[in-house]
Amino acid sequence: MDMLIFKLEKNSKKPLYEQLYAGMKDAIITKQIEVGTKLPSKRKLADFLNISQTTVEIAYGQLLAEGYIASKPRIGFFVEEIDELPFLENKQPKKDLEARLKVSESYRYNFHPGKIDAESFPFAIWRKYAKDLFDFSSKEYLQVGEPQGEYELRFEIAHYLYQSRGIICNPEQIVIGSGTEHLLPMILRLIEADSKIALENPGYSAIPRIHLKNKAVPISVDEDGLIVEELEKTDANIVYITPSHQFPTGAVLSAARRTHLLNWASKAANRYIIEDDYDSEFRYIGKPIPALQGMDQNDKVIYLSTFTKSLMPSLRVAYFVLPAGLLQSYKEILGYYSATVPRFDQHILANFMKDGHFSKHLNRMRKIYRKKHDRLTNTFETYYPTVSITGYHAGMHILISVPLNKTEQELKQLARDNGIAIYPVTDYLLKPIDYPQPTFLLGFGGLALEEIEPAIHGLMSCFGINKSQKKGKSQR
């Protein structure tokens, strides 16, 4: 005991027992105390160190719990044999974490379509819900949850879908997962092993890559959305579509095409429509576009959506709604899959929605994004009338076509060299399309309102496009 010299600092921010615990653990690991040695008794050590018995007791208790020592009741504590790991020497060289972290985000202006307005997110409220959850949740939440996702969240989603999208479903039809990219393969497995899937061209780029094996069929898109007539000519039996705001063109599937599409699906048992409603929450003019799912009478539409845009990308919560007819197959084929979103997060979100914060947030964001959207389009219309804009009036991005003779990749690089990130539409092509002019996606979610104008001016100036002189009205 004499050699056990611990420097305990009573005024340290670390509690006494922690210091004692750490010191002894270290001594044991480094073999300063041999295996089998009897440790000084609680009282002895407490006396020696001028601390209380309880303090020693807690420290010993911790060592005991972690297996460093063993207790023989009424005899003493003894140092245990530690499973020695032969490779514990020479610590791993520390990587320079800081340097690494700087790499990712270095753009002055980033027009990434996946960015949201983080500044306007009600972080304080979310934090409160998160904290409350950890305060009040039971340990049951540590165990594995329901495969389809927590009932409470599915309930809130069903409620939300009914209120804002006119979709009638019950929580049993909803399946929660992390990200549409991961839900889609599940849906495909559900429908049929060797389906042939039709995709919008251009379209959400991750999709074709997911399904290289299922030979994907590209279908063209015009200003009325997916060209259903073209789909009919193929032998695809599944179509993945973004009807309310086609990604990336922004086209809305016309009413005629909607009924046409539903008819197409009803003509064969193995035909299905996967409706991705990823950003329908943000629509700035006219009435909200009802979901295809709501018009479907034949259990043909699988509705897919996500909180990525409407809340935050990092939460990774997405879901699909199964038609009643597919519920049984779901249970047989996919029933064993565990939901991929941590239960804690599911409940935070469910509580957040239950108290109305989600709808409130959507209403707020709609206004904010509308302002950004208007600023963006107005800036182009006012200063750069030669740049044509498509994909108006909804979502969190638009498409611009610039009257230049350079390639999209050249222009993209040019912009990046000037600290501006833009995204060529060709990145989203499954099959080449000849665009008359270089065309880019501009996502405006991640830019502050005041940044939008300077960002556009910056972009145009590095493209060599000058401001038009007829600078009439500035913006609404």
Add this chain to the structure above:
Amino acid sequence: MDMLIFKLEKNSKKPLYEQLYAGMKDAIITKQIEVGTKLPSKRKLADFLNISQTTVEIAYGQLLAEGYIASKPRIGFFVEEIDELPFLENKQPKKDLEARLKVSESYRYNFHPGKIDAESFPFAIWRKYAKDLFDFSSKEYLQVGEPQGEYELRFEIAHYLYQSRGIICNPEQIVIGSGTEHLLPMILRLIEADSKIALENPGYSAIPRIHLKNKAVPISVDEDGLIVEELEKTDANIVYITPSHQFPTGAVLSAARRTHLLNWASKAANRYIIEDDYDSEFRYIGKPIPALQGMDQNDKVIYLSTFTKSLMPSLRVAYFVLPAGLLQSYKEILGYYSATVPRFDQHILANFMKDGHFSKHLNRMRKIYRKKHDRLTNTFETYYPTVSITGYHAGMHILISVPLNKTEQELKQLARDNGIAIYPVTDYLLKPIDYPQPTFLLGFGGLALEEIEPAIHGLMSCFGINKSQKKGKSQR
């Protein structure tokens, strides 16, 4: 103390101590607790109810002040004789909280192999880290994160793997995702489009279902683990294996087989080994089994693991470590996938690990699970010597074979009718195997230590197996 069931609601407007006080007072008045009974100590009760000692103290103090209990310093609190008040009849009817709670977990004893010991989880610490994260994290965490997962978490995992599994890798090789079921398809896509995968039989049941399309080849398992000779005779080029504790048999892949397997892999460019190290953290005798990955010289082993058992299932964090040679293909083929675990959770876990809580927790849990494991095996050895046990000495489950002439499904149903859930090994078969006796998995993670003996007695009695008379030592 066991019968003292209080329903404390943390989010009630009534303070905790008030609820506790009222509950105890009620119990004393209604004579549910006899006069003179020693109440549970502050610590015990606080622990049991998951509240602080002080809270219990205040409640006891109030009871003390009102004369319901008396305090014997340093001995305990004792129920006092109460002048009975005649007008205190018919309390409000008991809420059927129990009924509601029963819905989800209707088994008295559930031997599910996926359950962990939630009671021993350091929830308070986890909660602190969660809260801190929400307090101090920036809004940047709302945006989408790195595809492979947050660097900080990958860094901690790399460190952990080095320290405890002898695996040398850097964070760039690690990919984080939610659940091994979702990571596996990614790995398969990475390696080759039309690989043929070999699986252990019996083995982790979700795997074959994931890969119905890739024709899976079952390979038998004996007491030394996967029979590599059998693998060699097939044309499979990928093998999925659980070397450190075969699921479900518990066999450890022998040293000879290990080198044999690595040799097999080195013989063709497209051969790979997927090493699932799902529960290697818990090993109760002998030295830890080093990972195959550490012995691999040819970039043939993809190491796969998860926090499901070592921390909690509901977090859904799993990861794989790519050999350096596959990094380039990863970036090309899978680089666009977003990590599926919410960034918040990734950072909570990373911070938790950084401060050493994860290793601490593992050491603690190893001890706790060892106790349960010993209790489980001792009970069988002592009372039911005709039941043979396999899959010893590691993990969170064992295998038992019962000397009965009924089918496994019959016995399973029999047990369930008696409120006990057990899991037939045949549920994990890819190809039928004839077991001489009905064989079941018993996962002991989710049962409290004290529940284990009664659970076994209950199970055996409904099977009609009597206790052996030579009840020598009860248990160690």
Add this chain to the structure above:
DNA sequence: GGGTATTTGTCCGTATGTATG
């Protein structure tokens, strides 16, 4: 060798500091 004092881990009630809202 049997009784007794001492040592020991375990359990306990109490007190104080601190964070939160």
Add this chain to the structure above:
DNA sequence: TCATACATACGGACAAATACC
């Protein structure tokens, strides 16, 4: 400022193991 609750720390009571006489 106050109520609530948690973390930390103190010192005594108890019973079993041990050492001593």
